[in-house]
Amino acid sequence: MNTSRREFIKLTGVVGGGLVIGFHLPTGAETKAASLNAYVQIRPDNTIIIAAKNPELGQGVKTALPMIVAEELDVEWAQVEVIQSAVDYLRYGSQFAWGSHSVPDNWIVLRRVGASARAMLVQAAARQWDVAPQACSTQSGRVSHPQQKGSLSYGELASAAAGMPIPGDDQLKLKSRDQFRLIGQRISGVDNRAIVTGQPLFGIDQQIPGLHYAVYEKCPATGGTVKTANLEEVRKLPGVSHVFELVGNGETTELMPGVAIIANSTWAAFSARKQLKVEWELSDAASDSWTQTQKRARELAAGNGEDVVVSHGAVESALAGAGRSHTAFYAYPYVAHAAMEPQNCSAHYHDGSCDVWASSQTPQSALGNVAGLLNIPTSAVTLHQTRCGGGFGRRLMNDTVCEAAAISQRAGVPVKLQWSREDDMAHDFYRVGGFHALRGGLDEEGRVVAWDDHFITFSENGKSPSRGGDMKASVFPVPMVTNARITRTQLASGIPSGYWRAPGSNAIAFAVQSFIHELAATAGRDHLEFLLELMAMPLQSGAKLDGLNPERAARVITAAAEQAGWHKPRPAGTGLGLAFYYSHRGHVAEVAEVSVDKNRKLALHRVTVAADVGPIINLSGAESQVQGSVIDGFSTMMGLELSIEGGRIQESNFHQYRPLRMPDAPQIDVHFLDSDYPPTGLGEPALPPLAPAVGNAIFSATGIRVRELPLAKSGFSLV
Amino acid sequence: MATVTLTINDQIRTVEDIAEDTPLLWVLRDSLGLVGTKYGCGGGYCGACTVHLNGLPVRSCSVTAVAAVGAKITTIEGLANEGLAQGDKHLHPLQQAWIDLDVPQCGYCQAGQIMTAAAFLDANPSPSDADIDQAMAGNICRCGCYVRIKQAIRMASDGLAYNAMDAEEQQV
Numbered sequence A: 001m002n003t004s005r006r007e008f009i010k011l012t013g014v015v016g017g018g019l020v021i022g023f024h025l026p027t028g029a030e031t032k033a034a035s036l037n038a039y040v041q042i043r044p045d046n047t048i049i050i051a052a053k054n055p056e057l058g059q060g061v062k063t064a065l066p067m068i069v070a071e072e073l074d075v076e077w078a079q080v081e082v083i084q085s086a087v088d089y090l091r092y093g094s095q096f097a098w099g100s101h102s103v104p105d106n107w108i109v110l111r112r113v114g115a116s117a118r119a120m121l122v123q124a125a126a127r128q129w130d131v132a133p134q135a136c137s138t139q140s141g142r143v144s145h146p147q148q149k150g151s152l153s154y155g156e157l158a159s160a161a162a163g164m165p166i167p168g169d170d171q172l173k174l175k176s177r178d179q180f181r182l183i184g185q186r187i188s189g190v191d192n193r194a195i196v197t198g199q200p201l202f203g204i205d206q207q208i209p210g211l212h213y214a215v216y217e218k219c220p221a222t223g224g225t226v227k228t229a230n231l232e233e234v235r236k237l238p239g240v241s242h243v244f245e246l247v248g249n250g251e252t253t254e255l256m257p258g259v260a261i262i263a264n265s266t267w268a269a270f271s272a273r274k275q276l277k278v279e280w281e282l283s284d285a286a287s288d289s290w291t292q293t294q295k296r297a298r299e300l301a302a303g304n305g306e307d308v309v310v311s312h313g314a315v316e317s318a319l320a321g322a323g324r325s326h327t328a329f330y331a332y333p334y335v336a337h338a339a340m341e342p343q344n345c346s347a348h349y350h351d352g353s354c355d356v357w358a359s360s361q362t363p364q365s366a367l368g369n370v371a372g373l374l375n376i377p378t379s380a381v382t383l384h385q386t387r388c389g390g391g392f393g394r395r396l397m398n399d400t401v402c403e404a405a406a407i408s409q410r411a412g413v414p415v416k417l418q419w420s421r422e423d424d425m426a427h428d429f430y431r432v433g434g435f436h437a438l439r440g441g442l443d444e445e446g447r448v449v450a451w452d453d454h455f456i457t458f459s460e461n462g463k464s465p466s467r468g469g470d471m472k473a474s475v476f477p478v479p480m481v482t483n484a485r486i487t488r489t490q491l492a493s494g495i496p497s498g499y500w501r502a503p504g505s506n507a508i509a510f511a512v513q514s515f516i517h518e519l520a521a522t523a524g525r526d527h528l529e530f531l532l533e534l535m536a537m538p539l540q541s542g543a544k545l546d547g548l549n550p551e552r553a554a555r556v557i558t559a560a561a562e563q564a565g566w567h568k569p570r571p572a573g574t575g576l577g578l579a580f581y582y583s584h585r586g587h588v589a590e591v592a593e594v595s596v597d598k599n600r601k602l603a604l605h606r607v608t609v610a611a612d613v614g615p616i617i618n619l620s621g622a623e624s625q626v627q628g629s630v631i632d633g634f635s636t637m638m639g640l641e642l643s644i645e646g647g648r649i650q651e652s653n654f655h656q657y658r659p660l661r662m663p664d665a666p667q668i669d670v671h672f673l674d675s676d677y678p679p680t681g682l683g684e685p686a687l688p689p690l691a692p693a694v695g696n697a698i699f700s701a702t703g704i705r706v707r708e709l710p711l712a713k714s715g716f717s718l719v
Numbered sequence B: 001m002a003t004v005t006l007t008i009n010d011q012i013r014t015v016e017d018i019a020e021d022t023p024l025l026w027v028l029r030d031s032l033g034l035v036g037t038k039y040g041c042g043g044g045y046c047g048a049c050t051v052h053l054n055g056l057p058v059r060s061c062s063v064t065a066v067a068a069v070g071a072k073i074t075t076i077e078g079l080a081n082e083g084l085a086q087g088d089k090h091l092h093p094l095q096q097a098w099i100d101l102d103v104p105q106c107g108y109c110q111a112g113q114i115m116t117a118a119a120f121l122d123a124n125p126s127p128s129d130a131d132i133d134q135a136m137a138g139n140i141c142r143c144g145c146y147v148r149i150k151q152a153i154r155m156a157s158d159g160l161a162y163n164a165m166d167a168e169e170q171q172v
Ligand code: FES
Pocket: B038, B039, B040, B041, B042, B043, B044, B045, B046, B047, B048, B049, B050, B059, B060, B061, B062
């Protein structure tokens, strides 16, 4: 913390989670706004300015988090203007967008932020009227008192309120649920008007004076270094001002070796790059082959894994003694994030400090990444948060930010680094593929008595699984089955891995929830009843649920089945499929309705979703997240796969890597179950159940079991 | 190198010294600061860069600026005034429907979606669901907003049908 900032801070109150809200925002003279804390400013005309702290990438937090503040502040949403906050740990605590964390982590803190500002406004009114603050009430941004004629607007009170002491947490009275007026409503996203009129919101839209346009060529097989390059030739091309090599620091998440070209327009840089010829030194480069990997995994499937993730009971003897047993091998591929906005970053290094304009999911980590790379103090790095054109986990990594900063430092000019779509496909941090060799045993009554999962995954460091490539010991139904085990094998890989929407669950759900249905079918039992029975089995001693609540699970499973008409008779060639998954604190069940013809032409007609994530903040945004997750899940299971040969991703653009389009999108019915648990996030938990629900529906419709993704591999195509 | 004079959103804009093969997209974004039109794939696959050329939807990443000389170009920034009485700064019915139904998630594809839909509704003011599917199949939304995009197009087309009815009645 530097001195000027220390002077600026008034340390008068601390709110839970170590977050100091006593920091007043610097108020711009032009706004004439009074600052009540780091989040809330009020203008004389009673406009309430609320700062949104976390990156917005489509998950809706720029609207939902300020709604929480506005609720406790007791203002009308129409009065509110939302601004994106600065990146500042001291004022805002942790700022990031991943793991569906924003709502659960900030729920209490932001309510206190709103309630605290409200209390200060009430104090100011009470003082003006010379009455007891307890007798005052608030509504729609005004304070009133039974003995006073008229009311005072927050705008009139704001500058006096700013001088009031910030109340301690114990003095704050938060609303009860029945007092909520805003939370639970449908609120249209705060940036929507700017989006539909084409205003510059995104990282790619930032225009800094004197901007130069950069591209950066890296080895298509990660780890390759520059052997030779025709830099001189490229330097002579039209519009080109700089061409140079960067050796990087060897971190895939920061700066890998490559060649930078800077030109006077994006097109000039793109065009010059077509003439760039680099010979790569490949001795340390990735050499993975997906074809080989799949073969190897199939060979390994017969045995157990190298290490034991979890084991209880006696799996082998239980399987041997089971009335019936069943085995299956599941496989899913590497996939890319392919966010709609290709990676980009603008950076301006000057006089030992660096400004970056970035669409990042982890802006605070970016500060440290850039500082370390440029060898300047973290306090010399400023990150301007922009809206992100999709993230899905891709923008957790700040490699593009590091590249832009390093290029600007080296060239001494402000640059916008623009990745092409081809770069974005070639240099992602991919969701790793994986394999599950599953074995299950049933007793005479058709109950699950044994469960064994040999999970085959990847490792880049030879020690631990790749990012997002591990499996928890608590994955249902393992904690409930008397004899259960997960073993794990890690295959060496040089392909950079990353966290992809609902990491650790997004594909594991497909294997596990499909296999539960396989066991139900083997037992000749109804899947719904079978799943509910499994969910109700007692927890095995020593086993952990890691947040799964079997009662909440049973409720969503029952609700989804009921809403979808589970027991109704169905025409031939159509089928319903059910799946449940618990991830990122959310309990979600989905029922898919498909029809399939003889030629494996598939249509997904309807998906019924029942979710329990506690009270909903913004009903519109929440529903949108579920719809998006369902479509993402279907898109991915249907046709997305990366072929990897020679350590290189073969798919280069959307003609080869083909996300779902409108004609193939299903109808999606969303049911949020009311519950009194604290609210949790929705960026992720509705995605994992989709693939198994569709797979199970295909089985119900046709008797064909799909165990490999994407479905296109088994000859399925969309109608 | 070329100097091109373009008619964009009813304004004449001249851009000097660009390579003959420069796509309209980059002239809009880099030279003219009209950044509402988005770069998604550069290959004509995603539709994020859709603008109107003489009222027809085109992929600005796949059309050179030189080829657009002489055409009436409309970008998302200029859509609001289209088809409305002069001086009326209201949003286009599609833009309004997009806000009313809270269509965008990340929002990055939405300018392209709206431009495609606007040209489509001009040609087919009361489309069926299948018509909408077909017209919009060239625009990817990675966030999966398809359900709401379709609803919003339907909402806007109902509004347009209503306006057209109004106009007819007035004529009678
Ligand atoms: S950027 Fe033009 S179609 Fe994708």
